[in-house]
Amino acid sequence: MRHILLTIGLLGSITLPTVAQTTDISTSTVYACVDLTDDAQRLECYDSAVGRLKAAEETGEVVTVTREQVENVKRDTFGFSMPSLPKLTMPKFGNGDKDTTLKEVQIPIKKVDETLRGRFLIYLDNGQIWEQIDDKRVYYSSRRGAEMALIKKASFGSYMMKMDDGVMFRVKRVQ
Known part of the structure; x- marks a missing residue:
């Protein structure tokens, strides 16, 4: 039971920020800066995007999760129905179109x-x-x-x- 509550807490802390945020706080805002050709604009973009991401991480609105942590959660929840869990393991983890479901x-x-x-x-x-x-x-x-x-x-x-x-x-x- 303790593992389930910990997992639900982890999933809640990861998915809540995307719902609660009014501005986009994600790595995609940092990656968008690479397309700017003017050095000063690109630096300003990076500073702004990284600053928002860092602030969100410090307040707990955004949590960084490694592939190993996701796989541990999948292993610990194996056998339970966790509808929100597949959202964590989609192509973002470098698997492309591969099925990442633990079998x-x-x-x-x-x-x-x-x-x-x-x-x-x-x-x-x-x-x-x-x-x-x-x-x-x-x-x-x-x-x-x-x-x-x-x-x-x-x-x-x-x-x-x-x-x-x-x-x-x-x-x-x-x-």
Whole structure:
């Protein structure tokens, strides 16, 4: 839950400035200065654009986010519906028309519990908790344990998981 609130806070702080601003504060205003041919005008343009960008960053209206930070957010939110998340990962990150949607993750397993219905709750090292939702028979030895979970997006918004080299079974993320 803490990860979700942190992520929502991060996304809110990134998307709010574009709605609240009356003047355009973005890198595009800095890049527009390159087209000016007069040196004095170009310098004045750069000073003005960089000054507005710096002021907005100092007040927290604009937040700089690296590709690594975006990928970490995508990985941490894998399995949850985050409608605003794709807006962060569009072509701005140098991928052009490539689909940047995360289709699978591989995360170490912290522990595995079996429910009364014979299904599994899988606790991952990053704090995520996934629950088996199908009746597929999954072979798991509590003595031997499991080290790694591979979780893949499946059809109709569902997810499939495989522990180590076992069989794939349907899961949903509960935390």
